[in-house]
Amino acid sequence: MRLFESKYGYFTPDGREYVIVDPRTPRPWVNVISNxxxxxxxxxxGSGYSWRGxxxxxxxxxxxxxxxxDDWGKYYYIRDRESGRFWSAGWKPVMAQYSLYEAVHGMGYxxxxxxxxxxxxxxxxxxxxxxxxxxxxxxxxNEGVTTRRLDITSYFEWVLGNFPDEHREFHKLFIVxxxxxxxxxxxxxxxxxxxxxxxxxxxxxxxxAFHGVSEPVKSYTCDKESFxxxxxxxxxxxxxLEDELPGKCDRFGDPCAALRVExxxxxxxxxxxxxxxxxxxxxxxxxEELLKSHTSLEASRRLFSExxxxxxxxxxxxxxxxxxxxxxxxxxxxxKYQAISGRLWGKSGYYQVSAGYGFRDQLQDSQIFxxxxxxxxxxxxxxxxxxxxxxxxxxxxxxxMGGGGPxxxxxDDLLWLPFITSQYVRETLDYGxxxxxxxxxxxxxxxxxxxxxxxxxxxxKRFSPRGLPLIGDHDWNDGMNAxxxxxxxxxxxxxxxxxxxxxxxLPLSTKRGDVTFAEKCRDVMQSLKDAVNEYAxxxxxxxxxxxxxxxxxxxKENEEGQIxxxxxxxxxxxxxxxxxxxxxxxxxxGRILLKDFGALLLYPAFTKPAPDIGYITRYAPxxxxxxxxxxxxxxxxxxxxxxxxxxxxxxxxxxxxxxxxRSADIDRYMAEPYVTCGNSDGPVSPMYGRGGWSWYxxxxxxxxxxxxxxxLGIRVxxxxxxxxxxIPPHWKGFKYTRKFKETVYEIEVRNPENLSYSVxxxxxxxxxxxxxxxIVNDGETHKVVVVLGKK
Numbered sequence: 001m002r003l004f005e006s007k008y009g010y011f012t013p014d015g016r017e018y019v020i021v022d023p024r025t026p027r028p029w030v031n032v033i034s035n036x037x038x039x040x041x042x043x044x045x046g047s048g049y050s051w052r053g054x055x056x057x058x059x060x061x062x063x064x065x066x067x068x069x070d071d072w073g074k075y076y077y078i079r080d081r082e083s084g085r086f087w088s089a090g091w092k093p094v095m096a097q098y099s100l101y102e103a104v105h106g107m108g109y110x111x112x113x114x115x116x117x118x119x120x121x122x123x124x125x126x127x128x129x130x131x132x133x134x135x136x137x138x139x140x141x142n143e144g145v146t147t148r149r150l151d152i153t154s155y156f157e158w159v160l161g162n163f164p165d166e167h168r169e170f171h172k173l174f175i176v177x178x179x180x181x182x183x184x185x186x187x188x189x190x191x192x193x194x195x196x197x198x199x200x201x202x203x204x205x206x207x208x209a210f211h212g213v214s215e216p217v218k219s220y221t222c223d224k225e226s227f228x229x230x231x232x233x234x235x236x237x238x239x240x241l242e243d244e245l246p247g248k249c250d251r252f253g254d255p256c257a258a259l260r261v262e263x264x265x266x267x268x269x270x271x272x273x274x275x276x277x278x279x280x281x282x283x284x285x286x287x288e289e290l291l292k293s294h295t296s297l298e299a300s301r302r303l304f305s306e307x308x309x310x311x312x313x314x315x316x317x318x319x320x321x322x323x324x325x326x327x328x329x330x331x332x333x334x335x336k337y338q339a340i341s342g343r344l345w346g347k348s349g350y351y352q353v354s355a356g357y358g359f360r361d362q363l364q365d366s367q368i369f370x371x372x373x374x375x376x377x378x379x380x381x382x383x384x385x386x387x388x389x390x391x392x393x394x395x396x397x398x399x400x401m402g403g404g405g406p407x408x409x410x411x412d413d414l415l416w417l418p419f420i421t422s423q424y425v426r427e428t429l430d431y432g433x434x435x436x437x438x439x440x441x442x443x444x445x446x447x448x449x450x451x452x453x454x455x456x457x458x459x460x461k462r463f464s465p466r467g468l469p470l471i472g473d474h475d476w477n478d479g480m481n482a483x484x485x486x487x488x489x490x491x492x493x494x495x496x497x498x499x500x501x502x503x504x505x506l507p508l509s510t511k512r513g514d515v516t517f518a519e520k521c522r523d524v525m526q527s528l529k530d531a532v533n534e535y536a537x538x539x540x541x542x543x544x545x546x547x548x549x550x551x552x553x554x555x556k557e558n559e560e561g562q563i564x565x566x567x568x569x570x571x572x573x574x575x576x577x578x579x580x581x582x583x584x585x586x587x588x589x590g591r592i593l594l595k596d597f598g599a600l601l602l603y604p605a606f607t608k609p610a611p612d613i614g615y616i617t618r619y620a621p622x623x624x625x626x627x628x629x630x631x632x633x634x635x636x637x638x639x640x641x642x643x644x645x646x647x648x649x650x651x652x653x654x655x656x657x658x659x660x661x662r663s664a665d666i667d668r669y670m671a672e673p674y675v676t677c678g679n680s681d682g683p684v685s686p687m688y689g690r691g692g693w694s695w696y697x698x699x700x701x702x703x704x705x706x707x708x709x710x711x712l713g714i715r716v717x718x719x720x721x722x723x724x725x726x727i728p729p730h731w732k733g734f735k736y737t738r739k740f741k742e743t744v745y746e747i748e749v750r751n752p753e754n755l756s757y758s759v760x761x762x763x764x765x766x767x768x769x770x771x772x773x774x775i776v777n778d779g780e781t782h783k784v785v786v787v788l789g790k791k
Contacts, residue, residue, distance in 0.1 A: 001013045002019075003015065003325055003329070003660070004325070004326065004329075004660040004661075004663040004673060005663070006663045006664070006666040006673070007022060007666070008020055008021065008022050008024075008025050008026075008029075008666060009021050009022070009025075009029075009673075010663075011329055011660065011674070015325070015328060015329035015332060015333055015334075016106060016107060016333050017104050017105065017106045018104070018105045018106075018672075018673070018674040019102055019103075019104050020044045020102065020103040020104070020105070021101070021102055022101075023044060023045050023091035023092075023095075023101055023103070025044060026666070026667055026669075026670035027067055027670045027671060027672075028043045028044065028045065028047070028067060028070040028350055029043070029044045029103075029105070029672045030042060030043045030044065030048065030105075030349070030350050030672070030695065031043075031105040031106075031109075031110045032338075032341050032342040032346045032348065032349060032695050032696075033108055033109065033110070033125070033126060033127050033134075033341060033346070034127060034341045034342075034345035034346035035127050035128065035129050035130065035131075035307075035310075035345070036344075036345040037052060037053060037132055038050070038051075038052045038053075038127050038128075038131075038132040038133065038134065038278065038279075039051055039052070039055065039127065039341075039345065039346040039348065040125070040127060040134050041063075041346075041348065041349075041350065042105075042110040042125050043070050043073070043092075043350070044091075044103040044105070044110075045070050045073075045090055045091045045092040045103070046073060046075060046076075046088060046089060046090015046091055046092045046093075046103075046112055046123075047070045047071060047072055047073030047075075047090070047092050047093075048063070048072075048073050048074065049061045049062065049063035049072060049073065049074075049159075050074070050134060050277065051348070052132055052207070052279050053400060053401060054347070054354075054355055054356070054399070054400050054401050055346065055347060055348035055353045055354060055355070056162075056348075056353050056354060056355030056356075057161070057162050057192065057355050057399065057400070057401045057402070058161055058162070058207075058401060059159040059160075059161070059162075059163060060158070060159060060160065060209055060277070060279060061074055061156045061157060061158065061159060061277075062156070062157035062158070062159050062163070064165065065350070065351075065353075067350065067351075070092065071092060071093055071234065073090075073092060073093070073156065074136070074154070074155075074156040074277065075088055075089075075090070075092065075093055075154070075155050075156065075234065076088060076089040076090070076123060076136060076138060076152060076153070076154050076155075076275070077089075077094070077152070077153040077154075077155065077237075077240055078116075078119065078121055078140065078150060078151075078152055079150060079151050079152075079153065079240055080117065080119075080148060080149070080150055081149045081150060081151055081243075081262070082148075082149055084241070085117065086240045087114070087116045087117075088114075089112055089114060089121050089123040089136075089138055089152075090103070090112045090114070090123065091103075091112075091114070092234075093233075093234035093235050094235055094236075095235065096116050097116070098114055098115060098116050099115045099116070100113060100114065100115035100120070101113070101114050101115075102114075105674065107308075107311040107315065107333065107337050108126055108127070108129075108307040108308070108310070108311050108341070109124060109125065109126035109304070109307060110124075110125050110126075111123070111124045111125075112124075112125075115143070117144075118142065118143045118144030118148075119140060119141070119142060119143070119144070119148065119150065119265075120140070120141040120143050121138060121139065121140050121141075122138070122139045123136055123137070123138045123139075124136070124137045124304070125137075126303075126304060126307050127307070128294065128303045128306070128307070129303070129306040129307045129309075129310040130306070131278070131290060131294070132278045132279050132280070132285070132290070133276055133277070133278035133290055133294045134276070134277050134278060135274060135275070135276050135294065135300050135303065135304075136154075136274070136275040136276075136277075137272060137273075137274050137297070137300045137304075138152060138272065138273050138274075138275070139270055139271070139272040139273075140152070140263055140265060140270060140271055140272075140273075141265070141268075141269070141270035142265035142266065142267055142268065142269055142270070143268075144267060145267050146267065147264065147265065147266050147267065148264070148265050149262070149264050150262070150263045150264070150265065151218065151260050151261060151262045151263065152260070152261050152263060152273055153239065153240065153245070153258060153259070153260040154211065154213070154257065154258055154259045154260075154275050155227055155234070155237070155239075155256065155257070155258045156211075156256065156257055156277075157224060157254075157255070157256050157257075158175055158177075158186055158209065158255045158256065158257065159171075160175060160186065160188040160205050160207075160209055161188060161190075161191065161192050161205045162192040171190065172254055172255055173251075174188050174189045174190035175187075175188050175251070175255040176188065176189060176251050177222035177249050177250070177251075177255055177257075178249060179217075179220050179222065179247075179249045181288070181291075182212060182213065182216065182217050183210055183211060183212030183213070183217075183259075183291050183295075184210065184211045184212075184220065184222060184249070184257045184259065185208060185209070185210050185287060186208065186209040186210070186211075186222075186255065186257070187204070187205065187208055187209075188204065188205035189204055189205075190203075190204070190205060191203035191204050191205050191206060192205075192401075192402070193401075193402050204282075206281060206282055207279040207280060207281050207282060208279065208280050208282060208287045209277075209278070209279045210276070210277070210278060210279070210280070210287045210290070210291055211257040211259065211275070211276070211277045212259075212275070212276045212291045212295045213259050213261055213273060213274065213275045213276070213295065214273055214274040214275075214295050214296050214297060215261040215262075215263075215273050216261065217259050217260065217261060218244065218260050218261055218262050219244035219245035219246075219247060219260045220245050220247060220249070220258060220259050220260065221239065221245040221246050221247060221248050221249065221256070221258045222248060222249035222250070222253070222255060222256060222257060222258070223246075223248040223249070223250075223253035223254060223255070223256065224253065224254035224255065224256040225253060225254055226238075226239065226245070226246045226248045226253070227239040227245070227256055227258050239258065244260070245258055245260050257277075259275070261273055272297050272300075274294075274295055274296060274297055274299070274300045275295075276290075276291060276294045276295045278290055278294070311337070313372070313373075314336065314340060314372045314373065315332070315333055315336050315337065315372070317371050317372045317373075317738065317739045318332075318371040318372070318708075318736075318737065318738045318739070319332055319736070319737045319738075320332060320707075320708070320712065320734065320735070320736050320737075321734060321735040321736075322712070322731065322734040322735075323730075323731050323732070323734070324655075324731075325660070326655070326658045326659075326660035326661050327654070327658060327707055327711070329660055329674075330658055330659065330660065330676075330703060330704070330707070331704055331707045331708060334659075334674050334675055335368075335675075335676065335700045335701070335703050335704035335707075336368055336372070336700075336704060338675045338676065338695060338700040339365050339368040339700040339701040339704070340368060340369075342675070342695045342696060342700070343361075343362065343365045343696060343697075343698065343700060343701070344362055344365050344366065344368075344380070347362075347400075347696070348695075348696060349693075349694060349695030349696030349697075350694070350695065351678070351692065351693045351694065351695070351696065352693065352696045354397075354696065355399055355400070355401075356397050356398050356399040356400045356405060357383075357384070357387075357397060357398060357400060358396070358397045359384055359387060359394045359395055359396060359397060359398070359413045359414075359416065359417075360412065360413050360416035360476075361397075361698050362380060362384070363380065363381065363384050363416045363417065363420045364416065364420065364698055364701060364702070365380075365698060365700075365701045366380035366381065366420065367420065367423065367701055367705060368700075368701045368704060368705075370424070370427050370428070370716070371738055371739075374424070374427070374428045374430070377424055378424065378428075378430065378433055381417070381420060381421055381424060381433070381448070382433075382436055382438055382448065384417060385417060385438040385448055385451045386438055386439055386440075386441070387405075387441055388414070388417065388440055388441065388451055388454070388455065389407065389440060389441050389442050390440045390442055390443070390444055390454075391454070391458060392414060392454035392455045392456075392457060392458030392459075393407065393413075393414050393455075393458055394407075394413050394414045394417070394455070395407055395413075395441070396408040396410050396413055408473050409472040409473035409485070409487070410472060410473050410474055410475070410478075411459070411462060411469060411470060411471055411472040411473070411474070411475045411484075411491060411494055412475045412476050412491075412494055412497065414455040414458060414459065415455055415456065415459055415494075415497065415498060415501055417451060417452055417455050418452035418453070418455055418456055418501060418505050419497075419500075419501045419504065419505075421433070421434075421448065421452050422452075422501070422504040422505045422507075422508060423504070425508060426504070426716075426717050426718060427716045427717065429718070429719055431508075431511070433448055434447060434448050434449040434452075434508065434512070435447050435448070435449070436448045438451055449508065449512060452505065452508075453509075453514070453517060456501070456502070456505065456521070457517075459498065460520070460524060462487070464488070464490050466490070466531055466535055467527045467528065467530065467531035468490040468491070468492065468495050468528075468531045468532070468535065468536070468546075469490065469491055469494045469495050469498060469528075470484055470487050470488070470489065470490060470491070471483050471484035471489045471490060471491035471494065471545055472484050472485070472487060473485055474614065475491045475493060475494045475545075476493060476494075476497075476566065477493075477566075477601075477616060477625060479614050479615050479616030479617075479619075479624075479625050479626075480545065480553075480613060480614045480616055481614040481615060482610075482611060482612055482613055482614040482615075483545055483547050483548070483553065483612070483613055483614060484545070484547070484548055485548070486548040487548075488547075488548040488549075488550075489545060489546050489547045489548045490545060490546045491544075491545050492532060492536040492542055492543055492544055492545055492554075492567050493544060493545070493564075493566045493567050493570055495528045495531065495532050495536070495576070496528075496532065496567070496570035496571055496573070496574040496576050497570060497574065498524075498528060499525055499528045499529065499532075499574045499575075499576045500570075500573060500574040500575070500576075502521045502522075502524060502525045502528075503525065503574075503575075505521065506518055506521050506522070509521065528576065529576050529577075532571075532576050532577065533576075533577055533578075533581070536567070537577075537581060538552075538554075538555050538556055539556065540556070540584055540585070540587075540588045541554075541563050541567065541568050541584070541585045541588045541589075542554075542567040542568060542571050542577075542581075542585060543555045543564075543567065544561075544564035544566070544567045544602075547612055547613070548612070549612070551612075553613065554567055554602070560604055560605065560606045560607060560610075560617075561602050561603075561604070561605075561606055561613075561617075562602075562603065562604065563588060563589075563592055563593065563602065563603055564601065564602045565589065565593050565599050565600065565601050565602065565633050565634075565636075565637060566601075566633055566636065568585040568586060568588065568589045568593075568640070569586075569589070569633070569636045569637050569639065569640035570636070570640075571585055572585070572586060572640040572643050572644060573636065573639055573640055573643065582644065583644070586640060586641065586644050586646065586649075589637065589640075590641075590646075590649050593637075594637070594649060594652065594653060595629070595656070595682070595683060596656055596689070597629055597656045597657065597662075597680050597689050598629040598631065598634040598637070598653060598656040598657040598680065599629065599633070599634045599637035599653055599656075600627055600628065600629055600682050600683075601625050601626075601627070601628065601629070601630040601633050601634075602625070602626070602627055603627060604627065604684070605621035605622050605626050605627025605628075605682060605684050606619075606621065606626050606627070607621050620685070621682075621684045621685065622681050622682035622683065622684040622685030622688070623679075623681060623682075623685060624678075624679045624692075624693070625679070627682040627684055627685075628679045628680060628681050628682040628685070629656075629657065629679060629680045629681075629682060630678070630679050631657050631676055631677060631678055631679060631680070631697060631699035631703070632678070632697065632698050632699045632702060634653065634656075634657050634699075635654075635657065635699055635702035635703050635705075635706045636702070636706075637653045638650050638653045638654045638706040638707075638710060638711065639706050639709075639710045641653055641726075642706070642710035642711060642713075642726040643710070645726055645756070645757050646726075647726045647727060647728060647729065647756035647757065648728070648756075650710065650711060650726055651711065651727075651728050654703075654706065654707065654711060657676070657680075657699070657703065658703070659671070659672065659673045659674060659675060659676055659677070659691075660673050660674070662689075662691065665689065668687075668688075668689045668690060669689060669690065669691045670690050670691055670692075671690075671691030671692060671694045672694050672695075675694055675695055675700065676694070676697055676699040676700045676703050677691035677692055677693055677694040677697065677699075678692065678693030678694065678696070678697035678699060679691070679692055679693055680692070708736075710726065711725070711726060711727060712725055712727070712734060712736055712749075713725035713726055713727075713757075714736050714738075714747065716775070719774060719775055720772040720773060720774055720775060721738075721745060721747070721772070721773045721775060721784075722771060722772050722773075723747065723749070723759060723762065723771050723772075723773065723784070723786050724757070724759065724771060725749055725757060725759075725786075725788065726756055726757045727749075727751065727756055727757070728756065729751075729754045729755060729756050730754065731751055732750070732751055732752075732754075733748065733749050733750040733751045734748075734749050735747065735748050735749075736749075740775055740777055741777055741779075742777070742779040743775070743776065743777050743778055743779055743780060743781075743782070744780075744781040744782070745773070745775075745781075745782050745784060746781060746782070746783050746784065747784040747785075747786065748783070748784070748785050748786070749786045749787075749788065750785065750786065750787045750788065751787075751788045752787065752788075752789070753788065753789055753790065755788045755789065755790070757788065758788055758789065758790060758791060759771045759786055759787075759788060759789075760787050760788060760789030760790070760791060761785075761786070761787045761789070762784065762785070762786050762787075763784070763785045764782060764783075764784050765782055765783055766783075769784070771786070
């Protein structure tokens, strides 16, 4: 059975793989494959690049952002040595005529199946689970009636660290290749950090890169010109027109890696060859040992099993079974995989390359670990706390290599530390994490609790005379970067966010006996509530912000940008206002902002730049935040509608941004139907519904979270599983399974009366219970049955 089939591909029945059957997709459809250290992108055509630790600062192979051509990669050419005809294991770069082509993206791997001239090839690419090595296992099978004499030739360009294209001619002068022991080894005598005396360009790159193959190398080259040919191309390189590669391997050319092996196949015979690429840190890792232990067919099969085992452990701790296959696919597999492999580990996508961590970004992403491995979320929280200053503010983002980053006036960054920390403690009851001592960027250290309190106290100093928080350089919406740079403009969304944060942090302060601070938090909560309801209500919705000059943003008084999504959804999420205003505000969202493909961030779009608002107004109307569906915020609309018990709107808001559902209009959507995109164009765009900025977006974790927490209504808090679904009335029920260490809870929700919500009865292991089911870590399997009904 093919799920969500379009002319370009489909999901396999279990949803774990997406099979692409036509390489001419509307945009490159990629897989971000990572083990948390070494990463690669594999596009459906066979293109992509590799990096270790940091896609911006430590790239291993060369790439260039080009969504139209998708023609940078690590390529493998297959050639008939008798006829001279050649093609590639992926569709790119040769783009030969084929009788079969499939690219299969899975959890931690991509497989390319290709048949040209009775030669079937299958190439599986993946990154080893525990080591900085990627493998390409290529199997050739002769499906013809005559013996075929073939060769396989690898080819790619090295980068080796920080290698900006504008300085490429300079950087390549320091790359030193050598061929020995059936492999290419490469050093670079130019590191990106200064030496002990602060002198730049006076250190080595701290790694050795390598490229090997499991079969004896027949010929090789380390020089791009000798492979491509002057004025040649990757589609028809000069080296494929010559009998052998020239063996040029010195410091005086343009560095590349190319290895050629020969394969002779009788009719019906097959042969597998393994190519490896990776790096070893000098003085810590042995490149020879990594090559030896990874570059064989036996090693490839063993390492691939380890990859599958690793991802099973991260993905299978929680599973849903609902009548909605799109929700099942994304919740069980792809949202989790995207958040972990793409956002937290790889930190890169085709649309954006990150050289570091965003302070608030990966904090939010880390919530994806709560079901699979809470210790990984704990580790992420402590890492972020280390990038806080003693005053309580933080880096907006920071480089993962060498450290440093912008210490900006962004007003919400610092508050995500206490927000995510409190969420972690609520779900894990790991109060000990609050006592972990963590250093500050500028010296000294404090407990995690004190780090969190400092962030809140810093924000307490940034209030307007009216009692609303100042927006500063910007808040959650980076594009509003001119609203409050004089520290006079106010953020209504930040007030709502802070209100919920304080409510959630209060129990931690109370439990620790931090009475004075707890009282201060209560006072500020009341002040925030009063100010938002007095100054921010615009009659049918809440305004979004005020500018330094006092002018409103997100008001009916405005010609453009009259209503903003976040100020309405967070009025509900935070519970900062009364039920009447919540209803009116969310009715406005449903009437004005909720469209077929999710909720728009604002309406109407800005049509001309507004220097006193920021670069959000400089996008084309309907693009990204400027009147498009910004998926991160659109997930919060699901949360808010569910809180209002508006199941129809919640499900519409979710379904519009759930990627598999876009398979029906895939040429309009363009983006991958198996991962969330950062945004899709709004109705005023001529490309209405087009998805963009996929993979590297914070929406993946939130799409998963709102599906589980607010549609299925399964929430873990303070040692209990709370069950409060808000589902479409036509659902007859659903199942949810989750592991807590060695204990398993199997929850079945039944809906005999076709309701959307209202829990009537709960049984736990056959006995009467409560919608808040206590979590007992006894190593057993507990069956929970919930029946919806009128009370």
